[in-house]
Amino acid sequence: MPLLEMKGVTQRFGGLQAVSDFNISLEERKLIALIGPNGAGKTTVFNLISGFYQPTEGQIIFDGQPTAGLRPHQVTARGIARTFQNIRLWHEMSVLDNIRIAQHHRLGYTIWDAFLRTGRFTKSEGNIDAIAWEMLEAMDLKDAAHELPRNLPYGLQRRVEIARAMSIRPKLLLLDEPAAGLNSADVDGLIKLIRWIHDEFDIAIWMIEHQMKVVMSLCEWIKVIDFGSTIAEGTPEEIQSNPVVIKAYLGDDTI
Template structure:
């Protein structure tokens, strides 16, 4: 059974067809990219996969379960985590608390437990704290645990967002333009980090990315969409030499 299988997924916004008959299948352990020009429908795909939108048509099967109609926190609970193109951290909470709060879907205690500080509450909070500290240590972020994200360099903020996604121990990690806004040194660090996460956490990764150096270095398979339609899928070499891709995306001097 595939980890993720999307079948003929389409999305309409009013009279606009943002995505048309999108299909893809993921096996466990893959590291794949979804690319295309701005406005091609890439983030729409991620929003549908993570439960932020309900597709107009089609199926989304994750570990064999149809997730269409589930809320984002329910999809997260099944094992899909994501980051966003524009970093979405709680900037007035510490880095540690950002990681801790990401596990809210799996608390396992009631409001009453929290009010009386029951054994269930104390045990769950200890587990959440342990997980958060382990993730921060694994990503070399422990020194920032009491810092507010808004006071940190952009590259570190991006790393914290990835750490927050990893803290739920997902089977599938969606990275939406992780290199956006990074300088060349930070991009090289990001490539190293993603490669390490893929291996160390034995996790499946699906990324949207405009920087071809990141995509071509990391991904074994690439899918390309344009105006909501799939125009190519294959290895980095096949994509680089595909005339439709060159015309629609790689040949655009502004990208």
């Protein structure tokens, strides 16, 4: 059974067809990419999966169950975590708190427990703390735990954002342009990090990425979309030599 299945998903905003008839069947532990020119509808696909939009047509099935009607936090609790094109950390609180708050789906206590500091509260907070520190340790972020994210270099902020998403312990990680804004040394670090996460946590990763270096060295399968429609899919080698893809990226050479 595929981990994520999208069948004939179409999203219209008024007259604009942002995504049309999108199909994918993503197996567990795969590492794939979604590429396409700017405005092709890549982020919309991610927004559909994470529940920000309800598809106009079609069906999204995650882990055997349709996600229709779920709000984003419910989708996340099912096991889909994601990062954003431009980093969206909570900049006024520590890195540690950033990761703690991402554990809201496993709080398991109510406001009354928080007021009365019941055993359930103490246990849950202890558990959350342990998960947060474990993740900081694993992602080599321990020294930054008490820093505010905005005081960290950009590359490290990316790492914090990925750590925050991973602390949800997802089955599927969506990375929206993880290499955007990184210098080449950081990009090499990122490639290593993503490969490490993929092996260590044994999860499926789906990324949107423009930097071919990242896509080609990591992904086993690539899907290319343009104007909301799939124009090609295949292994990196197939995509690199596909004339339709080259045309979409570079334009037609006949004027």
